[in-house]
Amino acid sequence: MSHLSAYSLAILLHLVAAMVLVGASVSSVYVRRAILEATSIGALRAWLGFAHRSSTANPVAALALLGTGIYLGSRGWWTHAWFYVALASWLANSVLAARVLKPAGAAMGAAMAGVPDAAPVDGRVDALRRSPGWRVAGALMLASDMAMLYVMVLKPSLIESLAVVAGGMIIGGGITLLRARPSGAALEAPARPPRYNGDRDDERAAAGA
Numbered sequence: 001m002s003h004l005s006a007y008s009l010a011i012l013l014h015l016v017a018a019m020v021l022v023g024a025s026v027s028s029v030y031v032r033r034a035i036l037e038a039t040s041i042g043a044l045r046a047w048l049g050f051a052h053r054s055s056t057a058n059p060v061a062a063l064a065l066l067g068t069g070i071y072l073g074s075r076g077w078w079t080h081a082w083f084y085v086a087l088a089s090w091l092a093n094s095v096l097a098a099r100v101l102k103p104a105g106a107a108m109g110a111a112m113a114g115v116p117d118a119a120p121v122d123g124r125v126d127a128l129r130r131s132p133g134w135r136v137a138g139a140l141m142l143a144s145d146m147a148m149l150y151v152m153v154l155k156p157s158l159i160e161s162l163a164v165v166a167g168g169m170i171i172g173g174g175i176t177l178l179r180a181r182p183s184g185a186a187l188e189a190p191a192r193p194p195r196y197n198g199d200r201d202d203e204r205a206a207a208g209a
């Protein structure tokens, strides 16, 4: 069996943690879309619940990523500029998660309190889910995660590391912001009705159809 050094073990743990975080970031793109397209409070509740559950491992993964990253850095990478770009990116993502995404989910949850599942998504709840802040934050985090993959594997210079992170964030955040603006409402509206709508089944059943 291959010899597993402490460094290799740290790399393995680092990659597991990175996979958890990058995976959650990628799937959050589809979850955000489902939240925007939910036609009833019940459906919105279900997707918010899914978003919450599917991100419960993220804080532990983020701490493991940082801990193993610092350990790996102590073996020589501390002298490289990309290491500090990675640290800054980790910090930025943690702040976005704790200060934007978490409060946005909590605000939507609070606004739905006591509203029956069958009610349509409108008023304050609709305004909250359409607000650009949490959607742009999610896009920035995904861009930063992808940029980290590039930075980790290629270990570029300071300028190149910053350019990749900033470029990814400007493109990802910019596109999301443009789509989230009120004038971009047409882009937001689903081109066709969602393929499956449980409420419609209930309505049909009630109508005896």
Ligand code: HEM
Pocket (backbone or CB within 6 Å): 014, 015, 018, 021, 022, 065, 066, 068, 069, 070, 072, 073, 074, 077, 083, 086, 087, 090, 144, 145, 148, 149, 152, 153, 154
């Ligand atoms: C989403 C964020 C991150 C991802 C996707 C990621 C991914 C990776 C990958 C794929 C490697 C293996 C590179 C290779 O062997 O060529 C690696 C190594 C490494 N990472 Fe990260 N990482 C992330 C965050 C961080 C952070 C925040 C730090 C600093 C605290 C860090 C520090 C390191 C170090 C020092 C290495 C060792 C480089 C080597 O031995 O080649 N990483 N990372």
